[in-house]
Amino acid sequence: MTPLPSPLRAMRHVLGLGLRRLRRKPIRWVQVELTNHCNYRCRFCPQSRWRQQASGAPYNRAKGYMDFDLYRRIIDEANQVALGVNFSFFGEPMMHPRFLDCMEYLNGRNPALRVVMNTNLSLATQEIFTKLIEIRLDNLRLSIDAATPETYETVRPGGRPVDLAGREVDGNRFEAVCRKAEWWFSLCEHTPTRHVFTVNSCNRHEVKAFVERWLPLLGENDAVLTKSVLSYGGKVFDDLVRPNPCNVWDAGGLTVDWAGNVSPCNLDTNMDLAIGNVEQSTLKTLRESPRYRELRRASNKGDIAACWACVDANDWRRNLVFRRGDCVSEDAFYIHD
Numbered sequence: 001m002t003p004l005p006s007p008l009r010a011m012r013h014v015l016g017l018g019l020r021r022l023r024r025k026p027i028r029w030v031q032v033e034l035t036n037h038c039n040y041r042c043r044f045c046p047q048s049r050w051r052q053q054a055s056g057a058p059y060n061r062a063k064g065y066m067d068f069d070l071y072r073r074i075i076d077e078a079n080q081v082a083l084g085v086n087f088s089f090f091g092e093p094m095m096h097p098r099f100l101d102c103m104e105y106l107n108g109r110n111p112a113l114r115v116v117m118n119t120n121l122s123l124a125t126q127e128i129f130t131k132l133i134e135i136r137l138d139n140l141r142l143s144i145d146a147a148t149p150e151t152y153e154t155v156r157p158g159g160r161p162v163d164l165a166g167r168e169v170d171g172n173r174f175e176a177v178c179r180k181a182e183w184w185f186s187l188c189e190h191t192p193t194r195h196v197f198t199v200n201s202c203n204r205h206e207v208k209a210f211v212e213r214w215l216p217l218l219g220e221n222d223a224v225l226t227k228s229v230l231s232y233g234g235k236v237f238d239d240l241v242r243p244n245p246c247n248v249w250d251a252g253g254l255t256v257d258w259a260g261n262v263s264p265c266n267l268d269t270n271m272d273l274a275i276g277n278v279e280q281s282t283l284k285t286l287r288e289s290p291r292y293r294e295l296r297r298a299s300n301k302g303d304i305a306a307c308w309a310c311v312d313a314n315d316w317r318r319n320l321v322f323r324r325g326d327c328v329s330e331d332a333f334y335i336h337d
């Protein structure tokens with residue numbers, strides 16, 4: 001794909017937003033894992049439980065980085081068959097050695113393809129932020145999950161962040177990532193951003209303070225999302241996890257891990273439901289395969305052993321969205337009790 005000059009890209013992007021709403025595609029979104037390596041060990045994240053099996057739901061698949069040619073193939077196909085690409089799943093995407101090349105490749109994407117990314121912000125530099133704006137990322141999702149340094153160290157322990165210039169920060173890790181988020185929100189051209197707070201039993205007392213701190217800094221296309229902790233198929237235990245029936249099949253997505261394995265479940269940390277690999281097949285073929293249909297039937301009947309430890313699926317019932325100017329009432333947060 002050859003990148004277009006920026007005024008043309010801008011025009012294509014605006015047209016793309018309209019087209020996206022009109023087109024039907026066989027796949028709603030493709031969740032792409034650039035890597036499952038991570039520099040953090042967040043208390044509530046299955047990533048931190050790698051090879052520490054505490055239930056019948058292990059997370060022990062190999063760690064690695066997605067091959068760049070494989071990545072290009074996935075984006076090329078997503079351009080044709082998907083409405084969106086989501087860089088999240090596991091690991092920290094900015095740890096990929098060719099992260100900037102991966103982003104640059106999105107410059108030539110089909111403008112109707114919506115691209116979003118989650119990051120813990122620790123490795124974000126001015127160069128990376130600038131690239132995300134340049135490639136017109138559709139939504140950036142930040143994960144800080146605390147309103148104080150103490151709670152940050154409890155819920156998000158791990159490596160040292162770098163500052164905007166890429167220099168490792170010696171002092172307070174929490175303040176270092178907050179400074180970068182503040183700088184990002186102060187840019188009038190920043191990408192629409194979702195400031196995510198994953199509510200768990202160790203940070204629930206800081207939800208309101210978090211919302212009150214960040215709401216005044218948001219632009220008109222930004223939001224704060226407070227969302228419930230999930231068990232990720234029975235890998236994470238927390239008092240705030242609630243029973244909820246499986247809803248992954250209605251979401252209409254595919255998850256591709258760093259090695260190209262494809263699962264219909266966005267919570268399938270260990271890729272136990274893999275239906276194939278994009279090295280040997282295409283996303284569309286896998287989505288329309290007999291194996292996909294068989295798994296869906298088996299899931300409806302409760303016949304998939306890997307799903308037995310999953311009690312909550314995507315329990316989004318208690319998620320709350322706040323936008324600039326919203327009034328923050330104490331009562332709203334009882335929903336997380």
Ligand SMILES: C[S@@+](CC[C@H](N)C(=O)[O-])C[C@H]1O[C@@H](n2cnc3c(N)ncnc32)[C@H](O)[C@@H]1O
Pocket residue numbers: 038044045046088089090091092093118119120141142143196198228229230231232236
């Ligand atoms: C797994 S992370 C990967 C991207 C990046 N490393 C980050 O922290 O944003 C993607 C998102 O999942 C959230 N997450 C992790 N474990 C979770 C859990 N058990 N329940 C709900 N969300 C979780 C994180 O807070 C983050 O917003």
Ligand code: SF4
Pocket residue numbers: 038039040041042045046047048090091092120143
């Ligand atoms: S930074 Fe993201 S992937 Fe890494 S442990 Fe934390 S939530 Fe999980």
